[in-house]
Amino acid sequence: MLNPLRLPPVAALLILVVMAIAPLVAAALSLTINNSAEAYVPPQSPAAVFERELRERFPGDEVLVAAFAGEQLYGDAFLERLEQVVAVMQQHPLVERVLAPETLDHISGSVDGFQVEPLLDSAIRTRLTPAERRARLQADRFAPGLLVSDDGELIALAVRPHELENSLQRLEVEGAFLDALGQVGINDALVALSGQTPLDAAQLRATLRDSLIFVPATLLIGLALIAWLFRRWLALIAALAVMHAAVGTALLTLVLLGQPFTLVTAILPPLMVSLSVALLLHLYNALALVERGSGRHAGVGAVEGAGAEAAVADVAATVARSRRVERAWEAIHRPALFTALTTAAGLISLSMSEIPPVHALGQAAAVGVLMLYLLVAWVLPAIFARWDRGGWARPGRGINVLDAPVAWLRRLGMRRPLWVLLVTVGLLAAGAPRIADVEVESDLFRFFKADHPITQSNQLLTEKLSGVTALEVVFEAPSRGAFKELEQLRQIQGFREWVAGRDEVDRVTTMVDVIEEMHWGFHAEDPTNRRLPERGDLIAQYLFIYDGNDLWELVDRDFQTTRVLLNLNINGARQINATIAAIEDYLQQQPLGELDFQTAGFGRLFGDQEQLLIEGQIRGLLLAAGLIFVLMLVIWRSLSAALLCMVPNLSPILVIFIVMGLFGIWLDLATAMIAGVAVGIAVDDTIHVYYGYRRRRRAGRSPVWALARTFQHAGRAVVATTLILSAQFLILGTSQFLPTMEFGLLTALGLVTALLFDLLVLPALVMVTAGAWFRRSTAPASSPTGGQTE
Incomplete structure (x- = not known):
């Protein structure tokens, strides 16, 4: 049998350090940022193909529209400065044309028929009074609605860039324009700045701001709760390295897929940090349980001595550490593998979406999860066996405080199973009609609050x-x-x-x-x-x-x-x-x-995104449910057990859609990702709980005993992981950027719902189905040889 402790500790440490640094550095050097509409359309779709063909013959429709207001809009001072801005922007390498009073064609009558001249350049301006200039703009066929308002109180211009490759270039165009306004001194007259270019720049700033705030925040929350639960420096250092490795691997996968960093894939870093904490917590909890169950071995801690006695003590301590880690690994490596596969399955369901960023998010996150499993299950054990010299079990402190609420919920589900199930079904049935109220819609301006400059503009x-x-x-x-x-x-x-x-x-x-x-x-x-x-x-x-x-x-x-x-x-x-x-x-x-x-x-x-969202959501949910169900069949080798475990994992999705319908939350680019992410994470806890239950049932224990013992061992880790993950996603809910906020709040809701189903509904289901039909799936391999103990 494979054993991670056969990996040399120094080699394990080297692997961890390299994986924590190399992918993140490589991704940082290669990742592009692009949040334009084109980034969300499949490149081979008819609309995208036709768009590329059209732009070979005609200019694009992406613009930066700026509007100005003031008492002297039509005076020489303002118009001269506006002409200077136009001249500067016309020279910018990323700008194709500036539509302004001096660059727009104006057709008028002439002695010979008609003539085409600038609408209002410096030569024409000098011949006209301010009132005549205003009248000329308003009387033109094309200027109203583009360069001048109907009432003449606004003058505008439109900067049309060349076909831009990414959002950083759009940010550059916007920055160059604002700099030009500042240089000529008319920035105070600017009252609105909108269009696709400023909108993309605003989304980029919001995405980067959220990443700079929430990635460190989720990381610190995870580390802080690990510190509170386990109080182990090595646990913190290992967690930090694993988080970096997971984030780096996911982002590097994004690069290899040829996909940019968008407001959708910006979810990757906090998501991978959260998943890292969830998997690590099960390993750390197993180490604590092993030590608490067997008592601290003499020699596990630091040993004082000299000469031969010290050497013998050191060897004894090393053996004790190795045995502790090995027992913990034996307890979690199979459920950890199962959870990694099912989480990856839930995330990979996002790849059913034809929207490239959503598609790439699912693939990159799935690769990151598999890397997490390899590091936690096959690299960390050798490191802990060699260098972990402290104690894990601290009665009454840290993670042990979670035992009481876990026991209360478990007892309620076991003692009143029918009531629990009836109330649950009743609540879901009452809320189900709200799902029909969920509206499939995306509005990029709605991503910002009403008082945001881009919204007001x-x-x-x-x-x-x-x-x-x-x-x-x-x-x-x-x-x-x-x-x-x-x-x-x-x-x-x-x-x-x-x-x-x-x-x-x-x-x-x-x-x-x-x-x-x-x-x-x-x-x-x-x-x-x-x-x-x-x-x-x-x-x-x-x-x-x-x-x-x-x-x-x-x-x-x-x-x-x-x-x-x-x-x-x-x-x-x-x-x-x-x-x-x-x-x-x-x-x-x-x-x-x-x-x-x-x-x-x-x-x-x-507009094509609406249909892509609907199709992707349906296909993704079906794929997620199908893959997870098949994996459950493989894991449990029982149809009844697989069906039972699907209930606490699909129900949170139902709750999420009920809440979306109740509060009028749209199914858009952000919320379309929640179902796959939530079901992928939620299934982890179900597997850890049900794996422990089946193992004890196969050892001949009664359903009541098997459930009680399982929740005593795994329940605290299940609650702790959900608390940490929910706290991390709730932090995202404080964002001023609507996609980040909705993703964080709804994902946290899904995780808490999944926890309640695991702690309350799953025990009730087990008790109700522990009859002859269900008993076949958990029949003991042999008769127990002792009492109801482990």
Whole structure:
């Protein structure tokens, strides 16, 4: 039989040190940070493939929108400084274009027909009074809702970056913009900063802030409770090393999977710290129980002496330590293996999600759990056998204080099993209808509280300018020149009129708008001619003499592909999908002929997450339940035992969804991970308890005795692990970032619920099912030779 004590202590120590340092350093040097919408879409999905193809022909829709207010908005002093900011940002290597009064095309009438000139550059500005400048912006076809509010009280600009690779680049663009404002002295006039770039930067700051606060906090909580429970320096040092190894292994796995650090995978470090504590606690509790059961051997502690007597004493102490560790290892290594496998199964269920960060989280966490098992079960024993010189059993202190509440709950479940089960079923049945109230929705702005700057900025821009959710409808024709034809342009015009009438659409921009402006300018700015020409040859003439830039962001130069740009005042994925569905239904009913259409842009990518969340949640829960059930069958080799153990592990998921429905908590990117994580962790305690019960039943003990003895041995560790894990996750609940807060609170709820089911419902189930049908699964291997003792 394999024995971890055969591993040389020095080799074990070297392995632990290397694993605590090397993976973490490698991950820190290689891990990228990217929280953009593209990071959450499968790269081979139709939407992602089309998005990449579209960006080869047209600029992206990611922007940084800044709005300014003040009494002198249209004065020379402010506009000159704004022009300086535009010039600085135009030179930034990550910026593709800045949409501002001086860079936007303005079409007007001229002696020769129409002309295209800047909307308001320095040359034009000098000819106009502040009031005339304001009027020019407000009268322009494209500036209202983009560069100026309807009431003229806000002036805005939009910084459009090149295709960015990660969130750090978005943070750089935002920082460069704010620096430019500070250098020219108009930062005080800034009243709103929103769009995908600032939103991603805000999420990055929140994620990093939470990581810097909560990873050390969860680590310190774990170490503090281990210190209180066991009061062993070696236990603390070993725990710290194991935590570092687990976190490093998980993050390095993330790197090897080619996935970035996102707000989803930011859960990995505190999660791995918590799982480390849970597994370590069972080993430490076993060491304490072995020592308490056998009494402290003379020589286990430090021995004073000299010469041969000291040498003999030292050998005796080493043998005693080795025997203590070996007995503890024999007690926990099988359930530790089982819990590692079932926890990994629960976590790997997250990989059923097609959302890449959720998928990667499950795989990375599962690898981290398996590494934890190897270190705790096969590396630490040799270290403790060689260098652990203190005592573990301290009656009345530390972990022993948990015996009383464990015994009370166990007795209640054993003495009143039917009442316990009836009350439990009644409560779950009463709450079950609330599950239907759980809404699948994601809103990135909702991740922040109402008083957060990004939330307030988004609200102001939506009220005064237009919504920042970008959606594109792309029309493609089979032949070149199709969108010079009047018939096709009228199709675009009809769609524009229909979609502009929807409440959630604040702004619509099409190539038809540009042609209408040319026609209006050509006819001396006659308002009745702000429409499409009646003749196709006139359209071709306009397009031939057009010398501006903005048209080519709406149609390609072959006039075979055109896009309609929409600004939506909604931010939720479900709402966006409803708009997309309405657009598709409308267009499918139109006589488009050979025209094809697709939706694209940030709105489409983000909206796809809703369906991915639903499908991933269903597949993940089924996989988690299936894998854990199969593992239970393998572990217990009994259908009845496997079914019984599934009850305390699936019920907490039911409770979590009931609470989500009761309090209106959405199923989104953060909460979609909770079920897999909770069931993966909760199953650990069930295995430790039921393993001890079955072992004693097979030794011939009665159900009552087997339960009582099992809870006396494993119950304290079960409670201690849940207390520590819950405390660590509750700390996450203090976050100002909603995904972190909801994940922490709901996971803690699931763990506490699982504990109550293990301590109260599991004993009741065992007592009720300990009849002839169930007894077959735990039949003793041989008749007991003694009384009801161990």
